[in-house]
Amino acid sequence: METGKSEFGPPAAEEMSVVADILSQSFATSAQESAAALEKSGPANLRVLREAGEVVGTAFPIPMGQWYGGRRVAMAGVGGVGVAPSARGRxxxxxxxxxxxxELRGKGFPLSVLYPSTQALYRRVGYEQAGSRFExxxxxxxxxxxxxxxxxRPVKASDQAALQEVYRRHASSRPGYLDRGPYSWERMSNPRGETAHGFLVEGASGVEGYVYVVRRRQQGFMQELFLTDFVALTPAAxxxxxxxxxxxxxxxxxxxWTGSSADPLLFLLREQRYQAKLLFHWMLRVLDVPAALEARGYPAGLSGALHLEVEDELFPENRGRFLLEVEGGQGRVRRGGEGRVKLDIRTLAPLYTGFLSPEALRLAGALMTDDASMPVAAAMFSGAPPSMADMF
Incomplete structure (x- = not known):
């Protein structure tokens, strides 16, 4: 894929050392650490930008999914975005x-998500804050x-299928949680540079929950327990x-551990003696407006229509008027409608996930609509605060 003198695609084998050097200078790691991380992450997904034949930028799109309204939406997470110092500022x-x-839109992904090192860059290409990750x-x-x-008991290798099913049931009811692939599961059980020990709990019907524990040495013999994964399907678990x-x-x-500030586990504590620290607001980019709106779930008892008018500088296919009709928990989208809710592609992200209400977006000057459309939009995109436990 070429743009002028630019070329985009997978790196050649002989370019991997340059990629590792760009990442080490972008994220203040050693070249050896960057090379090891690339090997563990899977070089097949790595992409580079070349200018005048030289690699000047790197990115690592990761196929995965997210849960919204109880339905899985295909999503590509993007990590490892780095630019060679000599190529910055242009x-x-x-x-x-x-x-x-x-490329991601061409492959059929309706959404992309990332953790921003800087918001200005990602807002320029259509991402916006759409959820949170708390410690x-x-x-x-x-x-x-x-x-x-x-x-x-301790987790055994033969338990992996059961754990993944338990996690799927857990995550499907939490807006924004990942539908994990091999890359994400590897980070839970084998975090970089640490050792995680897994333990599960069982009842009469099988596995009801599990935890992966990393023990971090503190002063003297004392420890901090960091949980790379913590899932419970039942109150007893x-x-x-x-x-x-x-x-x-x-x-x-x-x-x-990481996740939502509204984690139900906190409700079980006798006292409010805990801290919830914001680590990131992650950002989401809607790549395909009709596909994204049809893929997510909606409140089962809701019936209504929302007339959208969307602006998108990058994808002409996302521009214009769309009519979203919701019935029985599913959405259907067709071209046309009256365009009563006017917003750009960035504003659609926090509306889509439920991160910000239509009223909040209107107060911020990001959404223009009539009063009659406000309760319809609020009802369609209502739910728990969107969050994510995983980092990528």
């Missing part, structure tokens, strides 16, 4: 991301649970896993 990163998005930190002394009715973590109180001071 629009290289913008050209790189435009090429990435063109939740609890004092081990406050985990005074004594649930023992479910059995607990949640209390059993919290009891297990509380059993570490002789050597551990705190337990930390």
């Amino acid at each position: 629009g290289t990163a913008t050209r790189l991301m435009q090429q990435v998005l063109q 939740l930190r609890v004092q081990v002394q406050g985990l005074d649970f004594t649930e023992r009715t479910l059995s607990l 949640a209390r059993r896993l919290l009891s297990f973590l509380g059993d570490h109180r002789s050597l551990a001071t705190e337990v930390a």
Whole structure:
């Protein structure tokens, strides 16, 4: 794929050292660490931008999915965006991301998501804040649970299929959570530079929850327990896993994991002695307006229509009027309608995920609509705050 003197595509084998050098200078890691990360991540998904025959930019699109309204929406996460220092300040990163998005749309992905190192770049190509990732930190002394009715044991290799099914059931009801692929699962059980130990809890019907624990040494013999994954399908499983973590109180001071600030596990605690720290607002880009709106789920009892008018500088196919009709939890989109809700592709992202309400977007000057359309839009995109536990 070429643009003028630019060329976009997978790197050649002899270019991998240049890619590792760009990433090490972009993210302040050693070239050896960057090379190891590339090998672990899977070079097949890596993309580079060349100008005058030289690699000047890198990106790593990762096929995955997200859950919205109880339905899976195909999504490409983007990581590893780096630009050679000598190529900065001349629009290289913008050209790189435009090429990435063109390829992803061509492959049929309706959405793309990333964690921004800078918002200005990604807003230029149509991304906007659309969800959150929080670090939740609890004092081990406050985990005074004594649930023992479910059995607990270490995770075995043969448990992976059961764990993935438990996670799928857990994630499908949480807006924004990933439908994980091999790349994401590898990060849970084998985090970079650390060792995670997995434990699961079982009841009469099988696995009801699990946790992966990384023990981080603190001052003296004390530890912090960092959970790369923490899933409970039932109240008994949640209390059993919290009891297990509380059993570490002789050597551990705190337990930390990532996810939503409205995590139901926090509701089980006796006191509000925990911290919820914002790590990132992740950003989402709608690549295909009709496909994205039809792929997600909607409230089952809702029936209504929303008349949208969308602006998108990068994709002409996303421009114009669309009529979204919702019935029985599903949406159908066709061209046309009255264009009562006017917004650009960036504003569609937080509306789509439920990160910001239509009223909030109207107050910010990002959405223009009539009063009659406001409650319809609010009802269609209502739900729990969109969040993500995973990093990529």
